[in-house]
Amino acid sequence: MDFLRPGSWEEALAAKAEHPTAVPIAGGTDVMVEINFDHRRPEYLLDLNRVDDLREWEVGEETVRLGASVPYTQIMENLRAELPGLALASHTVASPQIRNRGGVGGNLGTASPAGDAHPALLASGGEVEAESVRGRRMIPIDAFYLGVKRNALEPDELIRAVHLPKADGPQQFSKVGTRNAMVIAVCAFGLALHPRTRTVRTGIGSAAPTPVRAKAAEEFLTAALEEGGFWESGRPIPPSVAKQFAELATGACNPIDDVRGSAKYRRHAVGIMARRTLGWTWESYRGNERSDRCA
Amino acid sequence: MRVKFTVNGREQQADDVWEGESLLYVLRERMGLPGSKNACEQGECGSCTVRLDGVPVCSCLVAAGQVEGREVVTVEGLADYAEQRAQHGGCATGACGSAGTSVDAAQRWQAKPAGADGQVRLSPVQQAFIDAGAVQCGFCTPGLLVAADELLERNAQPSDADIREALSGNLCRCTGYEKILDAVRLAAARGDAQTTGTGA
Numbered sequence: 322m323d324f325l326r327p328g329s330w331e332e333a334l335a336a337k338a339e340h341p342t343a344v345p346i347a348g349g350t351d352v353m354v355e356i357n358f359d360h361r362r363p364e365y366l367l368d369l370n371r372v373d374d375l376r377e378w379e380v381g382e383e384t385v386r387l388g389a390s391v392p393y394t395q396i397m398e399n400l401r402a403e404l405p406g407l408a409l410a411s412h413t414v415a416s417p418q419i420r421n422r423g424g425v426g427g428n429l430g431t432a433s434p435a436g437d438a439h440p441a442l443l444a445s446g447g448e449v450e451a452e453s454v455r456g457r458r459m460i461p462i463d464a465f466y467l468g469v470k471r472n473a474l475e476p477d478e479l480i481r482a483v484h485l486p487k488a489d490g491p492q493q494f495s496k497v498g499t500r501n502a503m504v505i506a507v508c509a510f511g512l513a514l515h516p517r518t519r520t521v522r523t524g525i526g527s528a529a530p531t532p533v534r535a536k537a538a539e540e541f542l543t544a545a546l547e548e549g550g551f552w553e554s555g556r557p558i559p560p561s562v563a564k565q566f567a568e569l570a571t572g573a574c575n576p577i578d579d580v581r582g583s584a585k586y587r588r589h590a591v592g593i594m595a596r597r598t599l600g601w602t603w604e605s606y607r608g609n610e611r612s613d614r615c616a
Numbered sequence: 617m618r619v620k621f622t623v624n625g626r627e628q629q630a631d632d633v634w635e636g637e638s639l640l641y642v643l644r645e646r647m648g649l650p651g652s653k654n655a656c657e658q659g660e661c662g663s664c665t666v667r668l669d670g671v672p673v674c675s676c677l678v679a680a681g682q683v684e685g686r687e688v689v690t691v692e693g694l695a696d697y698a699e700q701r702a703q704h705g706g707c708a709t710g711a712c713g714s715a716g717t718s719v720d721a722a723q724r725w726q727a728k729p730a731g732a733d734g735q736v737r738l739s740p741v742q743q744a745f746i747d748a749g750a751v752q753c754g755f756c757t758p759g760l761l762v763a764a765d766e767l768l769e770r771n772a773q774p775s776d777a778d779i780r781e782a783l784s785g786n787l788c789r790c791t792g793y794e795k796i797l798d799a800v801r802l803a804a805a806r807g808d809a810q811t812t813g814t815g816a
Contacts, residue, residue, distance in 0.1 A: 322635040324617060324681040346679055350659055353677040356636045357657040366635060370682045416785020417763070418674045419659050502784035503660055 325367045330452075333372055333479060336365075338454040341476035343367040347375065347390040348422035350415070351431045375426070375481065384447075385487060389426025389480045396425075404485055406441040406492030406511050413437055413496045416503050426480045429465065432472040432531070439466070439532030440511030441494050443524030447485035453477040459484070466531035490514035491605035493598040496526075497582075497590045507582040510570070510594035514602050519543065519552050523595070528574040528587045538569035538595065555607045563596050570595035621683045623647065624693025625700070625716020633680045640664045640675040642683075643690060648723045651691040651758045662786035665759035666690050667697075672766045674785075691758035692722035694765060698739035701769065741765045744803035745796075752790035760786045764800045773804055 325343060327333035337343055343365035346352045355361035369375055375390035378400065385403050387396070393411035397420070401408040407425075414420050414437045428436035429449060448459040451474055462483075465473050474480070492513040498504030509526035520543050523535045545562045546552055571592035576584040619642065620629045630646045638657075643649045643666070652675055653663035659674040666675045667689040675688075689697050696717045738746070741764050751757050760783060767774055767782035774782070779800045788796060 324635040324679070326681060326684070346682070349677045349679055349682065350674075353638060353679060354658040356679075357638065357676060362636070366679060366681070368679065368682050415659065416662065417782060418662055418665055418672050418785045419677075421671045422673050422677065503787075 322363065323365045325365055326371055327367070327369075328371050330372050330374060330481065333367065333369060334452060334454050334477075336367055337479050338477045340365045340367070345369055345430060345479060348392065348419075348424055348427050350419050350423040351427055351433075369479075376424075380487070383486060384484050386450075387425060387483050387485060389429075389482055390424045392422060392424050393420035403487045404441075404445065404492075405488050406444055406494050406513055407438060407485070409492070409494040410437045410441040410496075410509075410511065413494070413504075413506075413509075425483055429472060429480055429483070430474070432466055432470050434466075434469060434529060434531055435506050435509075435527040436532070437496065437506060437509065437526065440509050440524030440526040441492070442483065442485070442511075443532055443534050444492060444511035444513035444522045445485050445488070446513075446522055447483055449473075449480060450482040450484060451475075451478045452481050453479070457481075463534065466533075469530045488513070489518075490516040491602040491609070493601045495594040495598050497594070505581065508574075508576070508587045508590050508594070510591055510598055512595070512598040512602055514606055516552060516606065519547060521546070523570065523573075525570070525573060525591055527581075528576040528591050530575065533573055533575075535570040535573035535595065538566050538573060541569055542566045542599070557607070558599065558603050563599055566599055567592040567596040617681060619680050619684055621685060622687040622716075623649070623719065624689055624696065624722060626718055628719060630680070635679075635681060637680045638676045639666070639668075639678040639680055639683050639688065642680045643675060643688070647719055649690055649692050649719065651722075653755055653758055655755070659785075660787070661756070661759070662763065663756050663759040665762045665786065667762060667766065672763050689762070690722070691761055693717040694742065694761060695737040695739045698741070698765060699737070739765060740806060741768060741800070741803045744806065745799045748795050748799035748802050750792065750795040750799035752788075752792045756786055756788040756790075760788070760796060764796075764803065767800070768804055772807065774800070776801075 325336045327336050344363040345367045347369045375388045377388045378391050379386045393414045396411040397408050425438045428438040442462050447462050449465050451458055451460055460473050494511045496509040497507040506527045508528040511524035513522050521539050523539055525533050571588045574588045574591050576587035578584050617633050618631050619633050630642050643652050655661045655663045657676045659677045664675045665672050669686050763786055
């Protein structure tokens, strides 16, 4: 094994171009487990800890550019207003020790369907900034997950950042596990209301081979909110609409039975989380609407 | 490969380090500092918790090569770290001229009360663990001490929820959590006024 220690992003890209099999390591919370258990013996480890700008974020007019290695702890503490769904999801990642090291770039690189960031990223929408010595490209998050632990990166590419729209409405994240900390999701659900475009987006974790959106549920709810004039009126969502939304979310799952839970349980739980997160976000939207009117 | 980094305030160097080796392995097997415990090797249990540039991390998940030039504090250096912090108003990294804890001294460190010479020093949180009876088999204790000390450094008066959150990455299989929570509350109540204990 060789340990590559690029001191800059350009050096990192050059190293990855020269050694496309090199495994990038940042927080190490996935990679080191595989090495410790002898599940993986990469020829090259490419340490990204020395590339400082991977740990930086910029809040722009419309979007947040979040460096790939910004630890979850920093997201929780600094980006709760701009990226509320991702901040909530970050808070459910493992433990303080892991959140101090791990970041979104690692979740994307590993592309496990159980990665906690994925439902929030899918619900928010956004792009992954991937780069190689050949150039830079922006991969829409919807096109990033290709299969179980497979993503859209080319062998010579590294993830530099994710670009996420600043929240324009309430976002929620819900996760099922046996306890609060140190838990891999049995399944998870992210929901974002986008009042500006009068749309909703969702993300489902751990209930299909890849993180997925519940597109039929999104389309149904977007249409129901529009037709009923709910965005303007801020009226409560009828239980029948919430129920239908939950059923369509369940329908978007394609889960397996495993040690953490059965496929049947996962489908059921995703429906429940869809209904609950809809209730939470809509109540928050209505609350904000009311206070806006008062102001 | 060779890795040079600061351990408990003093520059150290490890040679012939395997590229896939963890920081935990380097500390335990190459530097003879077995205070950080090796249990799950997958970041689940927190028994290997150390400070890396001040931040609590699982040393089993840090590649040795990643700590080149950085600062690590282990449980063996905790008493000195806490004392420096109390004396220098927060600077406990060794960067402000503290002598640190030598590997020799750290290797000789024993978890027993001071003898007549009063040489064994404890950090407030270590003393509180003893006084509250928070140690059963002791395997989880070093990781809990490092995590609890860091909590009290950034939040001198933590709520019970804060304590639970800060220690949520540290497992105790003796099920001794109640006494552990008592110990952290005790250390917080005593505050930094009492900087260093001298054993029970």
